[in-house]
Amino acid sequence: ITQKKILRFMERLSAKMNKNVITVSNAQSDYYNRSYRKNVVTIPTAINPPALVEDKLQFLNKYGLLPKKYFLVVARIVPVKNIDVLINAFIKSNHADYKLVIAGNNEANPEYVNSLKLLARQSNDIIFTGAVYGEEKTSLIENSYTFCIPSTSEGLSVALLEAMGLSVPIIASDIEGNREVLQTDKAVWVRAEDEQDLCSAIEYSITHEREIFASTEFNRNLILENYTWEKVTEKYINYLTDLFSHRNDRVSRCE
Known part of the structure; x- marks a missing residue:
C-alpha cells in the first residue's frame, strides 16, 4: 500500500466519520465539499508573531x-x-x-x-x-x-x-x-x-x-x-460557541 493510498483512505474516513470538520484553507474546504459533499468550516493556520533572533x-x-x-x-x-x-x-x-x-x-x-x-x-x-x-x-x-x-x-x-x-x-x-x-x-x-x-x-x-x-x-x-494565534483563536472560540449553542437549542426543543 502506497503512502498516497493511505492518506486518501484517512481523508475519506475523516469525511465520513466526523460530523464537524475544520480545514485550514478555503481550497481544502472546497475540495471536501466537491469530493464528499461535506460542508466544512475554514479556520486558517496560525503562528506566533515571529521574534527576531538576536545573534544572527x-x-x-x-x-x-x-x-x-x-x-x-x-x-x-x-x-x-x-x-x-x-x-x-x-x-x-x-x-x-x-x-x-x-x-x-x-x-x-x-x-x-x-x-x-x-x-x-x-x-x-x-x-x-x-x-x-x-x-x-x-x-x-x-x-x-x-x-x-x-x-x-x-x-x-x-x-x-x-x-x-x-x-x-x-x-x-x-x-x-x-x-x-x-x-x-x-x-x-x-x-x-x-x-x-x-x-x-x-x-x-x-x-x-x-x-x-x-x-x-x-x-x-x-x-x-490575520494569521497570529491571537486572531485565529478567536475564530475557534466563535465556532465552538456557535456549535454548542445550536446543540443546546436542539436539546431544548426535544424537551
Whole structure:
C-alpha cells in the first residue's frame, strides 16, 4: 500500500466519520465539499508573531552561510514539495554566489531524502540542514534572501506564514493553497513542477532585489492582522460557541 493510498483512505474516513470538520484553507474546504459533499468550516493556520533572533550569525556560521545570500526551503521532504525540481532549477540558474538551503527531513522515507542529496552533489552551493526548530529555524528564515515554496499541493504552510511574518520575499508555486494568503503582486510566482520557471524566478530575484523586497512589509502586516494565534483563536472560540449553542437549542426543543 502506497503512502498516497493511505492518506486518501484517512481523508475519506475523516469525511465520513466526523460530523464537524475544520480545514485550514478555503481550497481544502472546497475540495471536501466537491469530493464528499461535506460542508466544512475554514479556520486558517496560525503562528506566533515571529521574534527576531538576536545573534544572527550563531546558526548561519553552523552551515557556512552569510545573511541574505541564500535561497531557503523549509518543508517536510516529500515528492509533492518538488524539492528535486528546485534543486535542478538552482543548479541550472545563474545563481552567482548565492546558496540553496534545504531545511527538513523525512524519517519515514530516508531513501528519498538520500536521492535528493545525491542529486544536489552536482553543486557545492546546496546545503541540507535536516529538520530545524525554534531559534535555529527562525534565524534561517529571517536571514534568507528568498523563501521558496514550489509545492504541487499545500494546505496553508506554517513556514510560508513565518517567512512572510519575517519580511522575507517569496517564490511560490501558483496553487490555491499559496494564493489563499499571497496576493497576486506580492510574490514571484512559478508554475508547479516547472523547472524553467523556477530557474527564471531565482535569476529574477537576484537581479531585482528592490522589486522583490517591495512586498515584504505588506506581507508581514497581513500575517500580523490575520494569521497570529491571537486572531485565529478567536475564530475557534466563535465556532465552538456557535456549535454548542445550536446543540443546546436542539436539546431544548426535544424537551
